[in-house]
Amino acid sequence: MSGLLGRLRGRQNRTLWFWLFVGPFALGLGVFTYIPLLWSVYLSFFDAHNTVAPDPSADFVGLGNYVSMLGDEAFTDSLLTFLVFSVFIVPATFALSLALALMVNRLRRAQAFFRSVFFLPAACSYVVAALIWKMSLFNGVRFGLANTVLGYFDADSVAWLSTTDPPWYWLAIVTVRLWLQAGFFMILFLAGLQRISPQLYEAAAVDGARPGWQVFRHITFPQLRATSVAVALLLVINAFQAFDEFYNLLADARGYPPYARPPLVYLYYTALGQGQNLGAGSAGAVILAVIIAVVTIGQARWFGLGRKEA
Structure with missing residues (x-):
C-alpha cells in the first residue's frame, strides 16, 4: 500500500492526477452538454414529432426544418x-454597472x-425575482x-404585464x-478600475x-477598454438567452401571450408544446446559436478584441 502511494506521489504521475480530478467534470460536460448539442443538430434534419430518435430512412427532411423556421x-x-x-437592457446594464463600480x-x-x-442580487434566482x-x-x-x-398621485392602476399599448410590460422585464x-458586471468593472x-x-x-x-473620458474609460468589450459581449449573449424572466412574468394559467415572446420561449413551445416538433425546435436552436456566434464574433472584431496594441 505504501509503495502504491509512493508511486502516485511521483512527478511522473501528474497526468494521472490531472485526469483523476478533471475526468469526472469532463465526462459530465460531455454527457450533459456536448452530446445533447450534437444530437440537437442531428434532430434538426429530421421530421421529429414526439420523438428524439427519428427513423433516418423515413423522417429525413434535410434543410426543410431550417426553411420552415426562417x-x-x-x-x-x-x-x-x-x-x-437588447436595445433596452444592454446599454442600461452597461451604464448602471459602470456607475456603481465608479462609486x-x-x-x-x-x-x-x-x-x-x-x-447580492446576482445570487438570486431569476425565477424568484420574476415572481x-x-x-x-x-x-x-x-x-x-x-x-x-x-394611487398617491390619484392616477388609475395599470395592468403592467398585459397592457400592450403602450407596452408597459417592458418596464417590468x-x-x-x-x-x-448589474451587480455582477459591476464587479468586472471594479476589477478593471483597480x-x-x-x-x-x-x-x-x-x-x-x-x-x-x-479624467474619466481621457484616462479611466480608455483603460477599461478590455473590460468594456467583455461586458458588452456578455450582455448581448445573455440577452439572447433570456427565458426565465419573460416566461415567469408573462405566462399564466392560460399560457403565454402572443407578444414579447423571445426566441427561447418560442422554441420551448415549439419543441415541448402540443405539437412537440423537436426537429423544428432543434433547427431554431441551431439558427439561434449561429446568430449568437456571428454577432459575438462581429462585435469582437468591431471592438478589436485580441488585436495587438500598436
Missing part, C-alpha cells in the same frame, strides 16, 4: 423581441460592504407597489433583469486635467 413569422417576431430587449471604487470606508450589497416583480411590484391590481405609488445582473495605475491620474493632475468627466 419562414415562420412567429420565429422572426421572436428575434425582433430579442432586438428590442464603490471611490469609497474609502465600507467598500466591501457596498460591493457585497450591490452584488417578486410579478406578484409584488408590478401586480396589475391596486395592491401592487407600482400601482400603490400611482427590463428592471428585473437590470436588478439581477488595475489602473494611480500614476496615470497623478500625471493627468500635473498636466492640468480636471477631475471628473475629463
Whole structure:
C-alpha cells in the first residue's frame, strides 16, 4: 500500500492526477452538454414529432426544418423581441454597472460592504425575482407597489404585464433583469478600475486635467477598454438567452401571450408544446446559436478584441 502511494506521489504521475480530478467534470460536460448539442443538430434534419430518435430512412427532411423556421413569422417576431430587449437592457446594464463600480471604487470606508450589497442580487434566482416583480411590484391590481405609488398621485392602476399599448410590460422585464445582473458586471468593472495605475491620474493632475468627466473620458474609460468589450459581449449573449424572466412574468394559467415572446420561449413551445416538433425546435436552436456566434464574433472584431496594441 505504501509503495502504491509512493508511486502516485511521483512527478511522473501528474497526468494521472490531472485526469483523476478533471475526468469526472469532463465526462459530465460531455454527457450533459456536448452530446445533447450534437444530437440537437442531428434532430434538426429530421421530421421529429414526439420523438428524439427519428427513423433516418423515413423522417429525413434535410434543410426543410431550417426553411420552415426562417419562414415562420412567429420565429422572426421572436428575434425582433430579442432586438428590442437588447436595445433596452444592454446599454442600461452597461451604464448602471459602470456607475456603481465608479462609486464603490471611490469609497474609502465600507467598500466591501457596498460591493457585497450591490452584488447580492446576482445570487438570486431569476425565477424568484420574476415572481417578486410579478406578484409584488408590478401586480396589475391596486395592491401592487407600482400601482400603490400611482394611487398617491390619484392616477388609475395599470395592468403592467398585459397592457400592450403602450407596452408597459417592458418596464417590468427590463428592471428585473437590470436588478439581477448589474451587480455582477459591476464587479468586472471594479476589477478593471483597480488595475489602473494611480500614476496615470497623478500625471493627468500635473498636466492640468480636471477631475471628473475629463479624467474619466481621457484616462479611466480608455483603460477599461478590455473590460468594456467583455461586458458588452456578455450582455448581448445573455440577452439572447433570456427565458426565465419573460416566461415567469408573462405566462399564466392560460399560457403565454402572443407578444414579447423571445426566441427561447418560442422554441420551448415549439419543441415541448402540443405539437412537440423537436426537429423544428432543434433547427431554431441551431439558427439561434449561429446568430449568437456571428454577432459575438462581429462585435469582437468591431471592438478589436485580441488585436495587438500598436
